[in-house]
Amino acid sequence: MGTVRKITMKEIAELSGVGKSTVSRYFNGGYVKEETRKRIASIIQQYNYEPNSFARLKAKSSRMIGIIAPCLDSIVTSQVLMSIDRHLRQEGYSTIIINTDHQETLELQYLEKLWRMNVDGLILSATHLSDAHRTLLSQIDIPVVVVAQNYPDGICIINDDYYGGKFVGSYIGSRHHRSVACLCVDTWDEAIGVVRRQGILDGLKESGIERPYVYLSDFSFAHACTQVERILDEHSIDALICSTDRQALGAYKVIRERGYRIPQDISIISFGGYDISELLTPQLATVRFDTEYSGKCCARTILRMIRNEEVQPIQYVxxxxxEGESVCTRTPHPSDE
Structure with missing residues (x-):
């Protein structure tokens, strides 16, 4: 074969037997059938094609880190993102932060898109890791750090959700509460909906509370209010454990509207430690994970991976x-004596 000539995107489409829009999706990180993807990749390699917008693909380093976040309105997530960005910036790196609004399809699309944009590393703040996530992550050939979910096949930084949950369950039990409700999230969120929930239940069980009332809510204030209404309609409780401070804010509203006192009638405890929680009266009892350390740990880990240095597979926050003032101590039940 003679000298390789330059080729256009239109010609790539014709040689691949697909439309130009399919080739465009390929370069922009969209979904393309695997067989088609291989054909396009083969043509690109054969003609050394490189679109202008990706002209730096051969650069040794972009000094850019791609970050994929499930949302931007979560106080905890935003604090972690700000910490990551701050520590990477101090090391001369810039970040590309993409919000996926908890949509798995968007997470997958942008993981692949950022990978093709020649970022030096990827940080995925995940609420769920599906089989599709794991398959794609196994194909990515640049450093990846997963935050907030356990990722046994790679590198992850996770909150110590089990023991944080167990502490809360034990704390409520040690104050002699007996009719306890737990406002949990669904099991699609493994860290909070499975691991943290199991810690709470184990802590309660060890304290003699075998059957708490478990209700599911998402992370929104509105849905938490709806579920707390259901709890109060269906049960007489003396304590409520919430998965997040945002859920607890909903609980404060509903419980007070029902004429109950906190904590004299119903104790409330949760997870988050938001600054706004300190403004509640009585001050909310809550478990706070170190978001500043989490972000610093993410930045430090991805940079060490870029330098091919050894890192721990799992790091706990x-x-x-x-303690706040939203949990009181009940009169001991005769069985506690």
Missing amino acids: NYTFI
Whole structure:
């Protein structure tokens, strides 16, 4: 074969037997059938094609880190993102932060898109890791750090959700509560909906509370209000454990509207430690995970991976307890004596 000539995107489409829009989706990180993807990749390799917008694909380093976040309105997520960005910036790196609004399809699309944009590394803040996530992550050939979910096949940084949950369950039990409701999230969120929930239930069980009332809510204030209404309609409780401070805000509203006192009638405890929680009266009892450390750990880990240095596969973020004033001590039940 003679000298390789330059080729246009239109010609790539013709040689691949697909439309130009399919080739465009390929370069922009969209979904393309695997067989078609291989044909396009073969043509690109044969003609050394490189679109202008990706002209730096051969650069040794972009000094850019791609970050995929499930949302931007979560206080905890935003604090972690800000910490990551700050520590990477101090090391001369810039970040590309993409919000997927908890949509798995968008997470997959942008993981692949950022990978093709020649970022030096990827940070995925995930609420769920599906089989599709794991398959794609196994194909990505640049450093990847997963945050907030356990990723046994790679590198992850996770909150110590089990022992944080177990502490809360034990704390409520040690104060002699007996009719306890738990406002949990669904099991699609493994960290909070499975691991943290199991810690709570184990802590309660060890304290003699075998059958708490478990209700599911998403992370929104509105849905938490709806579920707390259901709990109060269906049960007489003396304590409520919420998965997040945002759920607890909904609980404060509903419980007070029903004429109950906090904590004299119903104790409330949750997870988050948001600054706004300190403004509640009585101050909310809550478990706070160290978001600043989490972000710093992410930045440090991805940079070490870029430098081909050894890192720990799983790193845990510890918690602190803000005791607040929203949990009281009940009169011991005769069985506690």
